[in-house]
Amino acid sequence: MSVPRPSEAAPVATPSPAWSLRAARAGDADAWHALQATIYAEGRAFVGDGPPSGGALAARLRALDPDQGTVRFAELGSGAAPADRAAAPGGLIGWVEAYRMGSRRLQHVAVLTVAVAPRWRGRGVGRALMAELATWGRRRGVRKLQLHVRAGNAEAIALYQRLGYALEGVLRDQVAGDGGFEDEWVMALPLDPPEGWWP
Ligand SMILES: CC(C)(COP(=O)(O)OP(=O)(O)OC[C@H]1O[C@@H](n2cnc3c(N)ncnc32)[C@H](O)[C@@H]1OP(=O)(O)O)[C@@H](O)C(=O)NCCC(=O)NCCS
Numbered sequence: 001m002s003v004p005r006p007s008e009a010a011p012v013a014t015p016s017p018a019w020s021l022r023a024a025r026a027g028d029a030d031a032w033h034a035l036q037a038t039i040y041a042e043g044r045a046f047v048g049d050g051p052p053s054g055g056a057l058a059a060r061l062r063a064l065d066p067d068q069g070t071v072r073f074a075e076l077g078s079g080a081a082p083a084d085r086a087a088a089p090g091g092l093i094g095w096v097e098a099y100r101m102g103s104r105r106l107q108h109v110a111v112l113t114v115a116v117a118p119r120w121r122g123r124g125v126g127r128a129l130m131a132e133l134a135t136w137g138r139r140r141g142v143r144k145l146q147l148h149v150r151a152g153n154a155e156a157i158a159l160y161q162r163l164g165y166a167l168e169g170v171l172r173d174q175v176a177g178d179g180g181f182e183d184e185w186v187m188a189l190p191l192d193p194p195e196g197w198w199p
Helices: 026-042 056-062 082-087 126-137 154-162
Strands: 021-022 071-077 091-098 109-116 146-148 164-179 180-190
Touching: 021 126, 026 082, 026 091, 026 109, 056 154, 071 126, 091 126, 109 126, 126 146, 126 154, 146 154, 154 180
Parallel strands: 109 146
Antiparallel strands: 021 071, 071 091, 091 109, 146 180, 164 180
């Protein structure tokens, strides 16, 4: 298999009046659960059996140490159309979260998840969330942002490649599906990459 190379760094999208980005708050858990449920219902992106409960997400937000992890949301703004508002109870339309690995030798690595509500895809929300994540990582001394993605998730892989993420490895037949098994890719972006990082 050929190793994807990063394309030119693309400019960061400017949030429109219809939406903006912000850090998570303790009261976001139920709206976050509803947003996660829409992504799980598609059945194409995640590998878990379903979204964590609102209570579990509330506990995750309460326990969040800003040096060790981050959760950021895209939410509807005052310029959002009524139909968009009706489609997003709680107002959240996307999120990115990342957590550093626990042990001292792995602290420089943060593992991320990103998702955008179906209605809002292709409008720069995912790119903007990923840009904010990279800013958090650089400020906290993270050296590598890493993720797992199903090999058939072309939209997500396109986003990651566009942002400079490269393939680090392939987990063969990692995900069981209706028609067989699917590979999972491990991809990563070095922050302040050293000379010769890219293969
Ligand atoms: C992957 C995902 C987060 C992308 O979010 P998004 O808001 O649609 O992405 P953006 O509009 O910011 O697009 C950024 C780049 O991604 C790529 N991209 C996004 N959607 C694409 C598509 N349908 N086809 C091809 N490329 C696509 C493009 O390169 C795009 O850059 P460009 O517009 O300059 O060409 C979104 O599709 C999603 O939530 N999917 C379901 C959940 C998921 O798969 N999460 C990742 C799990 S690993």
